[in-house]
Amino acid sequence: MSFIDRLDAIDRRWIFLMMACAVAIPIIVIGLTGARFPEVPGPTSTATFETIEALPEGAKVLFSFDFDPASAGELQPMANAFMRHLGQKKAKVYCQTLWASATPLIEETLKKCLLTQSPDLVYGVDYVNLGYQAGNEGVMKVISTDYKQSFPTDAKGTRTTAIPMMEGIENTSSFDLIMVVSAGYPGSKEWVQYVVSPTLGKGKPIQLVAGVTGVSAPQLVPYFPTQMQGMLAAIKGAAEYEYMVNEVIKAANPGKPLPPAYMEAQRRMAPQLFGHLLMVGLIIVGNTIFFVKRRQSRSGSAMKAAA
Amino acid sequence: MVSMIDSVLVSLTLAAQDAAGAGADGATAPAAAAESFFVSGRGALFGWLVVISVFVLVSIMKARAGKVFKVRPIAGLSAVDEAVGRATEMGRPVLFIPGIQDMDNVQTIAGLTILSRVGKTTADYDAHIEVPVSRSLVMTAGREALSASYLAAGRPDSFNEDQVYYVTDEQFGYTAYVSGLMVRKKPAACFYMGQFFAESLILAETGNSIGAIQIAGTAETSQLPFFVAACDYTLIGEEFFAASAYLSGEPDQMGSLRGQDLSKALVGAVLVLGVVVMTVGALAGGLVDLGSVSRFFQSLVGG
Amino acid sequence: MSRQLAIIVTLVAGVLMVVSGFIKPTQGWGEDAAEWFNILAAMAFVLGAANLAKVHLSKISSRDAGWGFSAVTLLAFAVTLAVGLFKVGVNPMPAFPDVPMSGGKDAEGSAFWWVYTYVLSSITATMFSLLAFYVASAAFRAFRAKNTEATLLLVAAFIVLLGRTFAGVVLTGWIPADSDWAFLRFENLSTTIFEVFASAGNRAIIIGIALGVAATSLKIILGIDRSYMGSGD
Structure with a gap:
């Protein structure tokens, strides 16, 4: 068996091991050194940042956490950066989810990102956790006409009519911005189809920005920028946006160093880089094997024909 | 403009003013505003x-x-018999997964439609088919579809309702179960027909590692590249919905496929017309009011 | 008879959903129909749970391959159900300090929260992470430049893979960002591939899918296609 044949028939567990090293080693190195790569924000991340940056103080923002712990590795840094940016803008934050398993993620994000940054914020006045509601896109249709019908209480069981910041919230058009961090169904696509699209061309359009997994990003690109004013695609989008938000936070708190937690997306770009380089390397090796074998089989056929 | 006012009396007050600031005003008689019957803009x-x-x-x-x-040959569907036949020869089961969504999803229904055809083939060949599902309602519907297939094949006694069973609603719990099942039972043919998300590649790669013939079909565009990479055949988007017609060859199904194609031709024509008009308008520079043309096309597509 | 009833229910529910999209007074009906589905799906959970128990108990009793996993499944199911149902470790809500277990089942510190944080989150995140390994193995095996189309796809993949990381900046960062050639920078090429080529292809596929969905739905609503409910042949 030639080297090429052995390489072609390589046990896939070797590939798994290579990928594990490509991801784990940069994580360890970054953990020890704190190094990170500089970010150059792309157009969709910049549009996301600018849409949020344009919000006035006290703007009402609906934040839907439509993901689960499985995809939190990719999406939680986006949710964290969104929340910090909203805190910086002194926006009123209305959190909800259409994924049953996301409820604890809301609490954690509020505590970790909003309340550590602005401990004086008051529940029910500055922020609220409206919890989970079953029904997928059915909920979206209902809240488009009557928000409190789908969310009669918050996550703690308090009636929404008794929550001060819910006053004036009639439907999704009552919010200045809708933010969605989504992993699949129901997610950003359904928010565009059932909440944003019906309002297009009718008075004040609903503003939507979304953070999505890398795999679903190509599917959502057609909606940018008409139906979605901004989009963070995968951890790369999260890193670009986080970088811009951090610049704002640094400008607001001169001389104060940012804690490592503020750079979780940017720090993930190193494992991403080495993972991608490994993929490129594997594809090149795979194609080299393919061309060498094709050449061998052609020369073999030619020799047979000559004989 | 006044809109969406329900059963109230409305009067319009008009005011006019000349350059010097002198003005005159007047009001119309109150009139009842009625709610529009149709949803506007649709x-x-x-x-x-x-x-x-x-x-x-x-x-x-x-x-x-x-x-x-006539319908053009779809390789993935032509291979159904081959895949089931291979499973029969090898004495291994056939695995069918109708996506991970519930019965309110049209892809799940399309998947069950294909299950009824694949089920009939497995019944004909006397092969064993296993259908683990991630939703309770899909389990009930899947059992109905499969039992009718066995009946249609003349083998009602071979059907066992435990062939279709519930695993879990949890996406990765389901994926873990099915991957484990594949490794243990080594099905010779795997069908993935329905809506899939991140689990698509995990399932298809596991199937590939055990050497199964794999046929996938989904309208979830984000998962198509993974199925194409790891499966032998993939039904892309509308091919998945055409499968039912292709496999049955019934006049009703073939007719609906034809209607679908005519609709697509019309959509294509509108797209081409829009592109041509806007391009010519842009090149002509000022001869055509591009704004109104664009608005016309937007209204035509309901935008 | 039951099948005819099912077809009638399908017809009524389908027409209701379509009509509610266009006629104002019926808008709420469509939402009600969706609510009915949610109620049905919730009730079917019981059916699913019973089936889960039946399948795994039978595997354990017959010592099928992997019966140990069935035992773990049933144990995990029973423990999670019990701690959630009986609100084990749940503290009272601040508003109702005298009412025991008035807090949410997944409130921080509860047993259910513990299971969620330390078991479910880790397990599901691990499963999701497996994608990185499988995608590498699939790329090595299947991504071959067999013809012109596959070669184009390969080039696009390289650009996107490099353009989405710092490698793209290193390789093409020497092209001035404000020059006429800036579009050749990997990060810009990657964006162009996403926004032009991938977007155009996606739109075409989505249009085809939308028409397929419309035709399939019409066949189901009108009872022309009944194979999903086990008839029609």
Whole structure:
């Protein structure tokens, strides 16, 4: 068996091991050194940042956490950066989810990102956790006409009519911005189809920005920028946006160093880089094997024909 | 403009002012404002609904009247018999996964439609088919579909309702179970027909590692590249919905496929017309009011 | 008879959903129909749970391959159900300090929260992470430049893979960002591939899918296609 044949028939567990090293080693190195790569924000991340940056103080923002712990590795840094940016803008934050398993993620994000940054914020006045509601896109249709019908209480069981910041919230058009961090169904696509699209061309359009997994990003690109004013695609989008938000936070708190937690997306770009380089390397090796074998089989056929 | 006012009396107050600031005003008599019966802004959408429905229904009627429609060969569907036959020869089961969504998802229904055809083939070959599902309602519907397939194949006694069973609603819990099942039972043929998300590649790669023939079909565009990379055959988007017609060859199904194609031709024509008009307008520079042309096309597609 | 009833229910529910999209007074009906589905799906959970128990108990009793996993499944199911149902470790809500277990089942510190944080989150995140390994293995095996189309796809993949990381900046960062050639920078090429080529292809596929969905739905609503409910042949 030639080297090429052995390489072609390589046990896939070797590939798994290579990928594990490509991801784990940069994580360890970054953990020890704190190094990170500089970010150059792309157009969709910049549009996301600018849409949020344009919000006035006290703007009402609906934040839907439509993901689960499985995809939190990719999406939680986006949710964290969104929340910090909203805190910086002194926006009123209305959190909800259409994924049953996301409820604890809301609490954690509020505590970790909003309340550590602005401990004086008051529940029910500055922020609220409206919890989970079953029904997928059915909920979206209902809240488009009557928000409190789908969310009669918050996550703690308090009636929404008794929550001060819910006053004036009639439907999704009552919010200045809708933010969605989504992993699949129901997610950003359904928010565009059932909440944003019906309002297009009718008075004040609903503003939507979304953070999505890398795999679903190509599917959502057609909606940018008409139906979605901004989009963070995968951890790369999260890193670009986080970088811009951090610049704002640094400008607001001169001389104060940012804690490592503020750079979780940017720090993930190193494992991403080495993972991608490994993929490129594997594809090149795979194609080299393919061309060498094709050449061998052609020369073999030619020799047979000559004989 | 006044809109969406329900059963109130409205009067319009008009005021005019000349350059010097002198003015005159007056008010109309109060009149009752009535709520619009139709949801505004959906006229174009309704028009498209009617056109597509007419295309599909007329084509079905033509097919019933004896008109024969042809469908191009779809490799993935032609391979169904081969895959089930191979499983029978090897004495291994056939694995069928109708996606991970519930019965309110049209892809799940399309998946069950294909299950009924695949089930009939497995019953004909006397092969064993296993259908783990991630939703309770899909389990019930899947059992109905499969039991009818065994009945249609003349083998009702071979059907066991435990062939279709519930695993879990949790996406990765389901994936872990099915991956484990594949490694232990080594099915010779795996069908993935429905809506899938991140689990698509995990399932298809596991199937590939055990050497199964794999046929996938989904309308979830984000997962198509993974199925294409790891499966032997993939039904892309509309091919997945055409599978039912292709496998059955029934006039009704073939007619609906024809109606679908006519609708697509119309959509394509509108797209090409829009692109040509806007391009010519842009090149002509000022001769055409591009804004109004653009608004016309937007209203035509319901945007 | 039951099948005819099912077809009638399908017809009524389908027409209701379509009509509610266009006629104002019926808008709420469509939402009600969706609510009915949610109620049905919730009730079917019981059916699913019973089936889960039946399948795994039978595997354990017959010592099928992997019966140990069935035992773990049933144990995990029973423990999670019990701690959630009986609100084990749940503290009272601040508003109702005298009412025991008045807090949410997944409130921080509860047993259910513990299971969620330390078991479910880790397990599901691990499963999701497996994608990185499988995608590498699939790329090595299947991504071959067999013809012109596959070669184009390969080039696009390289650009996107590099353009989405710092490698793209290193390789093409020497092209001035404000020059006429800036579009050749990997990060810009990657964006162009996403926004132009991938977007155009996606739109075409989505249009085809939308028409397929419309035609399939019409066949189901009108009872032309009944194979999903086990008839029609």
